[in-house]
Amino acid sequence: MRQSDSQRTAECTSKSGSKRRRTFLKTGAAGTAALFAGCLGWGDGGSSGSSESTGGGSEANGASTGTPSSDTNLSGTTINMLEYAAAQAEATRQVLPQFEEETGITVNLETAPYGDLISKQFTSLKGSSGSYDVIDVDVPYWPAFVSNDWIQPLNGMLEQSSLRQSEFLQRVWNDTVVWGGPDDYLNLDAGNVMGIPYQPNVLTLYYRKDLYDEAGLSPPQTLSDYQRVGRELTNPDENVWGMAMMAKEHESLLVEWKSMLYSRGGRFFEGETIKEAPFGISESWNPVFDDQTGVETLKYYKQLIEADYTPDGVTSWDWTNVTQNFIQGRLATGQAFSSTARVANDPDKSAVVGKVGYAPYPGSDVSGTMLRRPHYGTWSLAIPKNSKKKQAAWKFIEWLSSTEIQVERASYGAQPSRQSAYDQLTQSQNEVFRSSPEFFQALYDGLTQYGIGRPKIKGYFQWSSTMQKWLTRSITEGMEPQKALSNAANETRQLLDEQGY
Incomplete structure (x- = not known):
């Protein structure tokens, strides 16, 4: 298998956008939501499905919004995830019991077809207290979400995590999750990591x-x-x-x-x-x-x-x-x-x-x-700024992004974003x-x-x-x-x- 850019160490701050810096006017939240009204009937190549929710449990514990600590006991926490009702959601549903058993964190998994998904995201992200702790973001929405300051940057969490940017397909990473600030979202020198890519697609x-x-x-x-x-x-x-x-x-x-x-x-x-x-x-x-x-x-x-x-x-x-x-x-x-x-x-x-x-x-x-x-595009996992359970949300994203779980999810129709997952999945003996x-x-x-x-x-x-x-x-x-x-x-x-x- 050809060596990819993802096998070379890279910094979280992307330099590839330094010559393209420009400040753009910030679209207000209400204006942004209106911008998309009436054109939300489709997604990026997945199948449609009806909205549904699985899981349950108490909202106890896990209310901190700070950077996660490895010794924090989050057992008993319940988080809410909204995911596109396509291959990625079926894969998440299949592996979810493992995460809940290992961590004691309960995940209410809600899925929705594309139009409903985006409407739910806009409604939740605009509020001071959102409905979701983890959301599934299609790449075209990042400019609107970032420019409205709706998403929690993950740099601090990554610094304390076992995840490394260099382990992901760098072309996907750089094109998907590295952004500037709300008033200058294409200033990529800011190096704000806004999500973790987990479902890349290409025609x-x-x-x-x-x-x-x-x-x-x-x-x-x-x-x-x-x-x-x-x-x-x-x-x-x-x-x-x-x-x-x-x-x-x-x-x-x-x-x-x-x-x-x-x-x-x-x-x-x-x-x-x-x-x-x-x-x-x-x-x-x-x-x-x-x-x-x-x-x-x-x-x-x-x-x-x-x-x-x-x-x-x-x-x-x-x-x-x-x-x-x-x-x-x-x-x-x-x-x-x-x-x-x-x-x-x-x-x-x-x-x-x-x-x-x-x-x-x-x-x-x-x-x-x-x-x-x-054409290609990538879905990423992100934490809304208005989530009250960012530690537990990050723990779930980190777990879903591990090589072992990406390989297992691939057997249910999901696509990995890590080089190590492709190193395994392209081998004839690893047919899933x-x-x-x-x-x-x-x-x-x-x-x-x-x-x-x-x-x-x-x-x-x-x-x-x-x-x-x-x-x-x-x-x-x-x-x-x-x-x-x-x-x-x-x-x-x-x-x-x-x-x-």
Whole structure:
């Protein structure tokens, strides 16, 4: 396995953002919450689920808000955790009894689908006394949460902990949890560690090894290869299609188009960082996605949707539909996020168990250079500032972040964030589900070499909804790509001006 940056010692203070420092206006709590109203129906590649709560117990003890001490007896404490109702929550539910038995701390685990999750987080974080002691933070929300001073920095806790930053995938760490202060959230020299990454995702290619082997094909390296393979493996008589799209007006549309745009040398904003973490930071925040590369990419995207090797109806598909059709055997190749791997190898749910291969999402040859830039993002564990049980909350986060527990959670469909976990999980003798070593190698490569994160703007989801709207106008309503993207760029400028960029 390739040595990664995470095997080299690093300081908690990130220097990679020193040339990108800028002070932004702070969005008020009420204004920030309103910013996201009406656009919370989706998450980063996980399955949706109903809200539920498990656990119980007394609220006794554990009321201190200071830095945890190793000799503090927290037995009898009850903490509340809010987690996204997807693969990470199922994994947490499975290992939770071990933590409660070892520590005497009870964890009330509440899970919620994406829209409900974010609404609950905003409501709780704004109050002086919050409902949760540990929350599950999707990376696009960090700018809003940090700029509103809602999250407890973890630097002091890390200093007294057995956890070491250098043990995590550094590309993921730097892009996810290192932030500035509330009034200067992108001043990364401040080195505020706001969370612990625990569920990284990257858009990955899933393919039918049996169909590829029979046709003598290898996984596509470029988008052009993807089209060629798609044509060859399409068999309408068998209801098998060579490739899929996730072109519904949804976050899936934006991240799929983004992955193609960036692999063709494009970007969203002028001067945006795309070669080293942290990604998605611009000096000017001037949108440039309506340039020739953006227009040509949108035209290309529309061609793929209309191709005869793509199933009908993909303009109503998101990543969940791609996963479901792949595990039902209808797709020779599909693009999906990390939690798909386990369900694709679950004999109770999948028709393709033992037939699944994994590869990095295809890229493009740009002036002789191969560019792979699939979308990626990371969920992190954080402690709200208004929690009254920070010691117990930290103890739980620390425990969940250990190598042993990350490896165990991987067997239930979660993805680790520590180098040592990948060192184990990529070994053939350490299979935790069918073909899991191959999957974790592909995931590792995507996270450490290829993946590109989202723009780090406080109003990401309002902006994302704007982009989805104009992309859809072009894809399904026939608006010329140039006009659609120009309209999106104009609305982007207005939105960012209103937010003080």
